[in-house]
Amino acid sequence: MEAEIEFVARALYTAEDDHQVWERERDSVKDEFRLYAQIALELLAEHRTRETPDAEICIFPYAA
Secondary structure (H helix, E strand, C coil): HHHHHHHHHHHHHHHCCCCHHHHHHCCHHHHHHHHHHHHHHHHHHHHHCCCCCCHHHHHCCCCC
16 A cells, blocks of 8 residues: 555656656655545545446437
């Protein structure tokens, strides 16, 4: 899980602030993005485990 958090943190950082280099960033900034990444991965896991109701098929007549 640590590697996933690091990958997502780097991706979020690059998307937010692409003119900086992750390796040269302050630890406090890296920790902030790691927290964002952890939250994002937890939300994704929650979303994947949530049951989705079966989709209903709705047929709409075509109207020109």
